Amino acid sequence: MDSILQNMVNIRIFTIFTVLLLLSQAVSTLDVIAGNDVILICPLDGDYPEWTGPSNLASPLTNGTEVLEPGFEWSGTKDLKISFVNTMNTGDYKCSNGSDEGVVELNVLSYFVSVSIFDTVFTESGETLKVTNGEDLTVECWVVNGNPAPTVTFRWQEGAQGLPDVSNVTIDTTEKENSNTYLVNASVTFKADISVVDNHRLYCVASFDVDEANDTEASALIYVIYLMKEDNGITITCIYTFEGENTTAEDVYTIDVPFSPIEIVITGDPNANVGLSGEADVELLCRTNAGNPKPTLRWYKGTKDGELLNTTMFDVTETDDLYNGVKVSQHVLIKVDRSMDKTLITCCTAANELCDSVELSVSYPPEILAPQLSQYRVYVYNDISIPCIVDSNPDSILVWYKQNGTDTNMIKNNTDSTGNTFNLEIVRASKNDSGIYECEAWLESLGQHTAVNRTTSLEVLDLPSFPRVSVYMEDNAPRVQIVTNYWAPEIPRKFYLQFRKSSGIWLEIAKPYHDTQPGQANLIYNINFKDIDLQSNTNYEVRVKSVDEYGLTSFSTVQSFTSSSISEEEVDENTVSRTQYRNAILISVFVTAGIFLVIILIIVCLVKNGKCQSSSSKSYVM
DSSP states (O other), X not given: OHHHHHHXXXXXXXXXXXXXXXXXXXXXXXXXXXXXXXXXXXXXXSSSOEEEOOTTSOSSSEETTEEOSTTEEEETTTEEEESSOOGGGOEEEEEEOSSOEEEEEEEXXXXXXXXXEEETTTOOBSSEEEEETTSEEEEEEEEEEEBSOOEEEEEEOTTOOSOOOOOOOEEEEEEEOTTSOEEEXXXXXXXXXXXXXXXXEEEEEEEOSSTTOOOEEEEEEEEEEOOOGGGTTOEEEEEEEOTTOSOEEEEEEEOOOOBOOOXXXXXXOOEEEOTTTTOEEEEXXXXXXXXXXXXXXXXXXXXXXXXXXXXXXXXXXXXOTTTOOEEEEEEEEEEEOGGGTTOEEEEEETTSSSEEEEEOEEEEEEEEEEOXXXXXXXXXXXXXXXXXXXXXXSOOEEEEEEEETTEXXXXXXXXXXXXXXXXXXXXXXXXGGOEEEEEEEEOTTTOGGGOEEEEEEEEEEOOOOOOEEEEEEETTEEEEEXXXXXXXXXXXXXXXXXXXXXXXXXXXXXXXXXXXXXXXXXXXEEEEOTTSOOOTTOEEEEEEEEEETTOOEEEOOOEEEEOOOOOGGGSOTTSOOHHHHHHHHHHHHHHHHHHHXXXXXXXXHHHHTTOOOOSSOOOOOO
């Protein structure tokens, strides 16, 4: 039995039941180290339940007495054994007998990782990383097959002193792969000084914060080339003369000094006019000075952290006579539309160490955003503003017209406006202002024949009858009476009572009151202010706000009143005043506190006199 416990991990799956009904499963996560055997124990009644597991495994895992997934087998007649579990077995497992089920989440841990180390600039993987003296070297480390994600650090070989600090590690990528393990990409950058780092070994270490896991590491020897980039491409010939013979041989070597470009620039015209087609092409050129090997360029929409552009590109290369490196000029053709105006386009070398950016300027014809309503309404003698808003670059010419029968005429108070917003202002609207209005917009460079337009209608309505508002003082409190008119408009309205201190801010009672319906007698509403906290002996104003189904508002005439001065003697003997209520509250608080204080003092006195004894005692030696 002990040997079984040492070599297997037994996992029990639990379920929660009520007396009559299965409510839910108790889902727990159980961690198991890869390479162990696992037995999943089903707590349900019956033999050979149906087992299901993660989507990457057979579905279902079992069918009667048959087990459908390789590496799985029955343990008894209910439990399921997984031999040599691996990370692909991570996931939820369920057993079911048709009416109940048990569930557990299995998380397979993997501490056996693979570590690779290489140079990001020249992608030279292996035991030796070459770098030119004085340049910055960025070393990347890739760790795969770990679960959870390991911690990645860098260190120099044991006993090394005075070397650059490599504790500032950048984690570039941590992502979970299909194998349920993590890929971690970390990097560190330092200056390659030949007198300091040459011929020293740098280690990348992947570690887990558990006792069961050992550190995994990879290393590379840093080889600093003691050459300048001016030496790149120089040919050295070595001639051999064999002693005692007249024959000679020679070897020819070409010095290869890797170095990065130090300049990058974007040229070309970033301006585009999409016109009526809606699209245009922008051709840009990204150029570097010499590098060895040939610099690789990447284009981004936005900054270097933005979206990588996938578009037509072609390179033109040129050998640099001074350093025998390669200059790269890369052309890119970008399809642009109105949405790309002011978009940043960035060109970088492959390691993102050098970048240049340019902002696109896209000209596009107007698109009308407002008016959004097909019909506007206003009461006669009221003002109305109807917006015409367009999106264009540059700003458009905007004009308002009013349609009169078959004619379309520029309205009287309209002037040509250059700008992307132009409001049609109608002051003290009359019935003659009703009609169809049209906003028209075009770019001056394209001409009015390319104009776009949008129409809307305006209906000027008669002012509705106002309800009659009266204020009566009853029992030292105001009562407001609203009387509707029997000739109410056909458009349904609601009334809201508003009040304020004289010249103050209007406050509104949220309860609506309905207007008279056509054919009905007038309605009477009484609103009592007793429940409203009015200040005594203060001037107040009231009015009624009318809101119809179109959202149009109008206001009744304003009525004024002065609230009364209410003294304690004027209060009914069965009514508690606000002052009395507050005083009663304060008295009750102090009385309650006094009672608790007396109780505490009594308990303290009893304890001191030995009247209270504990059920257990302790002795202390002072």
